[in-house]
Amino acid sequence: MTNESPSAAPVRFRGGQSRGMIERSLSSFVSGLEHALFAEEVAKKNGLLQRLDPRIKILAGLPLIVASALSRKLWVIAALLALAIVMAFLSRVPLRMLAKRVWLGVLGFTGLISIPALFLTPGQELYRLPVPGWAITWQGLSAAAYLIMRAETAATLSILLVLCTPWNSVLKALRVLRLPIVMVVVLGMTYRYIFLLLRTAHDMLAARKSRMVGPLPGPEFRRMATASAGVLMSKSLQLSGDVYLAMRSRGFRGEVYVLDEFQTRWFDWVALAFFSCVTALAVWFGR
């Protein structure tokens, strides 16, 4: 949750760093918006997964993720990852983007976390580092491989599920998992207002940044950042009151209806049968 600043010297904190921090927050907001736009573009493509009924995708995709978590064999997890890559290719998801956003991201985080496991896990010694004299064990290497492979496979499968389906369809399809309809509506509204609040937060910080002519001392910048969070909370609750009144004025009485426009065709059933067989085989061979 904490990331070291590249220029961590306290002396420079008063200087350009406060501007850097604003930029970092702004770039988080923009990358959130970018991710959503990119997902919408991919979801519109005419690929294999895009053609499937979203409900079938959820019923087929979630058990595959669970199967990758259940497996006690590395080759089974690797086979599931290979299947995910083939599906990505057939669904016209750019593999370069997948490598950059998912595989490298997971490798950077999980790979870093699993490095100490190479030395800390007791077991059969494979290689001893000449300088500090630490021993890499077979068990440590396997543990790191399990962790990285599982994390990569689950992340690829779940991102495919989301990238190849418009978000509103994902939400409506969640009803097959018996998610209450009110929660489906809340999730849909949350997603919509996330972008409004991201925009508001972005505008607040951008306005502040455009008026800054000199360096902002650290404590003052912290006060500004937390006060911005306070403004955002105040605006959110004010907005929820306004939205409520708008809903009431349009006749909302608490009942929620969701249009069910999904159609399941023979192609969907074939896909469900195929993925169910793959899941069953993965669970069987992964025991």
Next chain:
Amino acid sequence: MHIPDGYLSPSTCAVLYGAAMPFWYAASARLKRVLTTRLVPLLALSSAFCFVVMMFNIPLPGGTTGHAVGVGAATVVLGPWASMLALSIALLIQAVFFGDGGITTLGANCFNMAIAGSLVAHGVYRIVSGKTAVISSRRVVAAALAGYAAINVSALLTACELGIQPLFFRDATGTPLYAPYPLHVAIPAMMIGHLTFAGLAELFVSAGVVAYLQRANPLLLAGSSAGVENLQPKSSVSRSAWNLTRRLWIRLALILLLTPLGILAAGTAWGEWSAADFSHAETRQKIAAASGNVAPPAELPQGVGRLSSIWNAPFPQYAPRFVRRPAFGYVLSAMFGSGLVIMFAAMVGWLAGRRAVPNSGSGEGGTGQHDE
């Protein structure tokens, strides 16, 4: 803090989904009863706020930056029930849409950050703020401590969940199948980072939001705006309940801490022998000595042998398998046992209360109809 997929075994994930379910159910039932038609927009906007606030980069002393979860601020303004639901929804969107945190581990992440975090933040805030005025500076300190305590309890829970993985889930060669670090590595690794930097980010956000709202919109802190007035539990009720039971809780805590005294007792309790004791020469002597020098039967009684294999206790001899120190095992078993009893009693109380007041939300609903 967001545990990705692959770090926890499916059984741990299932247990934590199971642990989160009652809280989600209770929170949504309570909010639905209190807010009726306001539930959807309020929850949606609060969740969107929790999501966005997690993206803020907070500058920390020493030149680093950190992200806060926002659990302290959300709990202080929305109350623990709305906060745990709003944070859970934000975590769901983060996991499903942005790949931050896993789908199989969503139950664990929600339990650690949204549920435990909100409850801890609420408890600390109420205790520290006491009866002070809404604009009192003590409330800023209370919010800061609430955020700091909540995030550290969440981190501790996360570390414990990760730390028990190599103890329970290994393959035949001893390779850990999920998170590879045991408790004595996972707990310090998580806690050092959270007690210092990540905890500070939460502390600053909670305090900063409350300090800002005290100046700009104190009504929000009084819980009398935007439909959140009833989200906060009735303080007088909770305070009187706490006053009534405070001594009992303190005594229970003392007794829990004193449980390792059982180790000092010599010998075994008469009649509480296990099947293995009958084949142990030394234990047989002890049984005979405790039974007026009457020797126990040479063979294990058939009934004892048959029935003893029906159920294997998860904590045999009051010490879970992964605990090496018996004293710690005693305290852990005592906490687990009393926790189960308290949960059972709370559930019975909740069911009884629900039956006694079948439709307490009628007042709000009536107001709603009047508005039309």
